Amino acid sequence: MDLFLSTFEHRIDKKGRLSVPAPFRSVLERRRDPLYLFKSLTEPCLEGCGPERIGQIVDAIDAMDSLSAEVATLHTMLSSAQEMKLDAEGRIMLNADFIAFAELDDAALYAGIGRSFQIWLPDRYRSREAEARARAKTTGLPSLRLGRTHQPPAENGGS
Amino acid sequence: MDLFLSTFEHRIDKKGRLSVPAPFRSVLERRRDPLYLFKSLTEPCLEGCGPERIGQIVDAIDAMDSLSAEVATLHTMLSSAQEMKLDAEGRIMLNADFIAFAELDDAALYAGIGRSFQIWLPDRYRSREAEARARAKTTGLPSLRLGRTHQPPAENGGS
């Protein structure tokens, strides 16, 4: 399974173009997947994914009560989603809405998180990362102590 | 699967003409589908789709108790539906009924929601989107974990 991993910081040029990191591109090319971006529902960043995720949302909507608030939430995801076309150099063009939402200016940081990746304002990402590590030290310790049964973050032995 | 995604804001000119976003047009052209518009049942907006969606509604009606109130509701969708002809530049003309129903004046916002799209008064759409995002932050994501393990709001499985 090939995954989106590591972080990359790239410049956004005057025309609004942004290179997709070569390792991410080769993951997509290997699967012949187009790239979709959408605005995160929970954080000030963009999310990148393949078509499977988009198809899931579409199918979930069709299966749901169209009057529910959940459908409205899913509509929001779809109406912010966009298939990104890469130019010959592997760049995408971010529209004004995307740039404003993630508050980007002249640079963007890609953070690979496995099956998907995020695009952040670089400084904001770094401070969030620092916060996350600090949080892990305080709130992570107690949960490690009582851990024995069904724990999501429990894999190979313990580390 | 080509879908209607993303949002586009276009002007309605003095003659009442409105451009259909080029990406939406190319979805329809690829399928050689005409475009249908009808008044939404649930919101003050117009819905746009191809003929297969209209067919689904017709089939749903045929499968229901023809005396039920739901059938009467679905009839409303069909009777407001209209095949839109595009001019050479890819524009449609909205009739007065459509404009009044969605309360449009000199601009319209297209919101792609997968197999169909909506047309909104731009400001109204944006406030609804803000509400939906606020709701998503507190309530969380609708259940999208079809079969898989629960994941953060993006993933990218192989296809």
Add this chain to the structure above:
DNA sequence: TGGGATATTATGGGATATCATGGGAACTTA
């Protein structure tokens, strides 16, 4: 194992095509 040759990558800029939009003129229809 070096170290030059080659390929890849990120980035920039000019030229070209596409798109949204506007307006005039011909046409339809009531």
Add this chain to the structure above:
DNA sequence: TAAGTTCCCATGATATCCCATAATATCCCA
């Protein structure tokens, strides 16, 4: 005939294509 609509063309903005370049990574062969 008058109002509205359709056809056609013009235009500015913007996205896309194509090429250039510098920096880095990879390859290759002695």
